[in-house]
Amino acid sequence: MIKSLFKGIHYNIKGLGLSLKSPKLLLLGLIRFVVVVIITIASAGLILVYHQEILNLIWSRPTSNWLIWLWHVLSWLLSAVLIGLSAILSYLVSQILFSVLIMDMMSRITEKTVTGEVQLPGGIPLWQQFLFLIQQEIPRTTIPVLLTLILIVAGWLTPLGPIITVVSSAIAVIFLAWDNTDLISARRMIPFGERFRTLKRTLPFHLGFGLLFLIPFLNILFLSFAPVGATLYYFDENIK
Numbered sequence: 001m002i003k004s005l006f007k008g009i010h011y012n013i014k015g016l017g018l019s020l021k022s023p024k025l026l027l028l029g030l031i032r033f034v035v036v037v038i039i040t041i042a043s044a045g046l047i048l049v050y051h052q053e054i055l056n057l058i059w060s061r062p063t064s065n066w067l068i069w070l071w072h073v074l075s076w077l078l079s080a081v082l083i084g085l086s087a088i089l090s091y092l093v094s095q096i097l098f099s100v101l102i103m104d105m106m107s108r109i110t111e112k113t114v115t116g117e118v119q120l121p122g123g124i125p126l127w128q129q130f131l132f133l134i135q136q137e138i139p140r141t142t143i144p145v146l147l148t149l150i151l152i153v154a155g156w157l158t159p160l161g162p163i164i165t166v167v168s169s170a171i172a173v174i175f176l177a178w179d180n181t182d183l184i185s186a187r188r189m190i191p192f193g194e195r196f197r198t199l200k201r202t203l204p205f206h207l208g209f210g211l212l213f214l215i216p217f218l219n220i221l222f223l224s225f226a227p228v229g230a231t232l233y234y235f236d237e238n239i240k
Contacts (some may be wrong), residue, residue: 001204002033002204004202004204004205004206004208005204005205005207005208005211007205007208008177008206008207008208008209008210008211009208009209009211009212010208011069011229011232011233012208012209012212012222012229013229014229014232015110015214015225015226015227015228015229015230015231016221016222016225016228016229018110018113018228018232019106019225019228022109022113024109025106025109025110025225025228028102028105028106028109029106029224029225030224031102032102032223032224033220033221036107036205036220036223039221040086040220041081043086044082044083048079048083052208080216081165083217084109084172085215093101103179103180103183103227104183104187104227106227106228106231107183107184107187107227107228107230107231108187110227110228110231111184111235114231114232114235115235119188120188123226132186132189137148139217147196151164151167151171170207173206173209173210173213173214174199174203174206174210175210176213176223176226177205177206177207177209177210177213178199178206180197180209180226180227180229180230180231181202181209181233181234182195183227183230183231184231184234185198185234201240205233209229209233213226
């Protein structure tokens with residue numbers, strides 16, 4: 001399990017490294033990066049405006065001098081978490097608007113770099129393939145991550161909040177990682193059930209691949225270039 005976890009981290013970093021060497025991949029990744037940064041700044045600004053109100057829902061400012069330092073630590077921790085969540089929300093917004101196309105293009109370029117060609121399902125028009133990819137975003141990314149964010153907010157309001165927050169974050173990054181590793185399987189129109197079973201068999205890898213998405217600020221960079229590392233992983237696992 002630990003080996004698979006570090007393997008996931010390795011492939012995410014490896015994909016970023018390859019992207020920096022390829023002008024096409026670098027350009028596409030930077031487009032995603034800039035859009036996510038713009039949306040993140042807007043959403044983070046909105047969230048931080050209501051930072052105090054959110055903190056008061058979790059823990060009102062204590063009157064005891066013995067506890068005030070812990071309250072300040074929680075305040076800074078909450079700020080970091082909110083910024084991280086705003087990046088994930090921004091990723092989802094950009095994903096819904098246009099990033100499905102860019103992710104697929106990045107995956108195709110990487111596939112051609114690795115194998116020399118892009119394998120596509122025969123007899124299916126390009127527009128139909130693209131429509132299928134968009135449809136996959138609903139069960140594959142949007143619903144799981146939004147559900148996870150709801151669980152995180154709910155966790156803040158219960159005694160099990162810290163545990164729920166950690167588990168929810170792990171679920172979110174697993175599905176964000178799968179959103180990238182599933183690109184080729186979805187493009188080849190492999191049934192959803194079969195692809196989901198593959199995810200269940202490789203949960204430690206996807207957790208490792210997604211851990212870098214939890215690092216504030218850097219997560220935007222890794223999210224932008226994640227399709228490259230995910231594609232490299234797919235072919236390393238399937239081409240022996």
